[in-house]
Amino acid sequence: MKFDIVEPGIYPELIYPAYKSTVKRGPSQPMLRIQAPLPVTENITAAPRILLPNDADLTVHGDGEPLGEKIVVTGRVFDEDGKPVRNSLVEVWQANSAGRYWHKKDQHAAPLDPNFFGVGKMLTDDEGRYRFVTIKPGPYPWGNHDKAWRPAHIHFSLFGNVYAQRLVTQMYFPSDPLFDYDPIFQSVPDEGARQRLVSRFSLEHTVGAEMLGYEFDIVLRGRNATPMGL
Numbered sequence: 061m062k063f064d065i066v067e068p069g070i071y072p073e074l075i076y077p078a079y080k081s082t083v084k085r086g087p088s089q090p091m092l093r094i095q096a097p098l099p100v101t102e103n104i105t106a107a108p109r110i111l112l113p114n115d116a117d118l119t120v121h122g123d124g125e126p127l128g129e130k131i132v133v134t135g136r137v138f139d140e141d142g143k144p145v146r147n148s149l150v151e152v153w154q155a156n157s158a159g160r161y162w163h164k165k166d167q168h169a170a171p172l173d174p175n176f177f178g179v180g181k182m183l184t185d186d187e188g189r190y191r192f193v194t195i196k197p198g199p200y201p202w203g204n205h206d207k208a209w210r211p212a213h214i215h216f217s218l219f220g221n222v223y224a225q226r227l228v229t230q231m232y233f234p235s236d237p238l239f240d241y242d243p244i245f246q247s248v249p250d251e252g253a254r255q256r257l258v259s260r261f262s263l264e265h266t267v268g269a270e271m272l273g274y275e276f277d278i279v280l281r282g283r284n285a286t287p288m289g290l
Contacts, residue, residue: 067282067283067285068249068250069248069249069250069253070248070250070253070283070285070287071248071285071287071288071289072244072247072248072249072287072289072290073247073249074086074087075087075088076243076247078205078243078246078247079204079243079244079247080204080205081204082247108183110149110181111181111182111183115180115181115182116180116181116182116191116192116193117180117192117193117194118152118154118176118177118178118179118180118192118193118194118195119175119176119193119194119195121175121176121177122173122174122175122176122177123174123175124175125175126156126157126173126175126176126195127156127157127158127173127175127176127195128156128157128158128173128176128195128196128198129157129195129196129271129272130193130194130195130196130270130271131193131194131195131196131271131272131273131274132191132192132193132194132265132266132267132271132272132273132274133191133192133193133194133214133231133259133273133274133275133276134189134190134191134192134262134265134273134274134275134276135189135190135259135275135276135277135278136184136187136188136189136190136277136278137150137184137188137189137190137218137277137278137280138188138277138278138279138280139279139280139281139282140279140280140281140282140285141282143188144184144186144187144188144189145184145188145218145280146184146185146186146187146188147183147184147185148183148184148188148218148219148220149181149182149183149218149219150181150182150183150184150190150216150217150218150219151179151180151181151216151217151218152179152180152181152192152194152214152215152216152217153178153179153180153214153215153217154178154194154197154213154214154215155178155197155198155200155212156170156172156173156176156178156195156197156198157173157176157195157196157197157198158170158171158173158198159197159198159199159200159210159212160172160198160200161178162176162177162178162179168200168201170198170200173195176195178194178197180192180194193271194214196212196233197212197213197214198212199211199212199236199238204243205243207241208241209238209241209242210238210242210244211232211233211236211238211239211242211245212232212233212236213230213231213232213233214230214231215228215229215230216228216229216230216231216278218278218280227280227288227289228288228289228290229257229278229286229287229288229289229290230244230257230290231257231258231259231276232245232257232258232259233258233259233274234258234259234260234261236258239254244290245257247290248287248290253285253287254287256279256284256285256286256287257286257287257290259274259275259276260274260275260276261273261274262274262275
């Protein structure tokens with residue numbers, strides 16, 4: 061799970077002036093390949109014991125039902141050859157239905173939900189599939205520019221066969237009107253690659269009258285890779 065082969069247009073530019081913080085934090089010098097020792101590869105595979113009860117259901121950690129639209133998100137994780145990535149740790153975090161994170165640095169004028177903390181984790185199964193239940197997040201202002209609002213999204217973190225191998229991406233929802241105005245989404249140069257960040261509504265995975273389903277497959281490398289580093 062690393063960027064050995066970089067296809068043009070898939071990954072966001074390290075410095076994208078419209079996304080203002082990248083100007084200060086993005087590297088201004090060419091990157092160097094470091095000849096590091098081989099990482100430990102034994103006895104570090106994620107085990108089911110790291111999961112707590114209900115880690116894959118973000119809606120059951122309070123004293124009551126969280127506010128907002130309950131949804132289920134599922135998908136598969138693939139390598140560059142289309143093979144499933146099995147037993148891989150997937151972490152997710154997100155804002156609540158009002159667009160506010162459960163974090164002290166998020167102080168914008170939206171309510172916290174005492175029954176929703178917005179974090180979860182799970183392991184992929186033998187087919188590379190993951191599944192979790194959550195609340196559809198709301199958009200939120202983020203101060204990058206005038207009228208700057210982030211589209212509703214869920215953050216994903218994926219680990220390889222060692223914990224030093226970590227990729228981070230974001231999942232968006234179909235037909236969001238904020239796509240055209242969001243520098244983070246637009247920092248991915250290729251339109252097709254940007255669309256791979258957008259989940260698909262799934263009637264198959266919709267659960268009766270309880271929650272709508274969304275599918276979001278993740279490809280780690282190659283020409284059909286999901287953009288990372290967002």
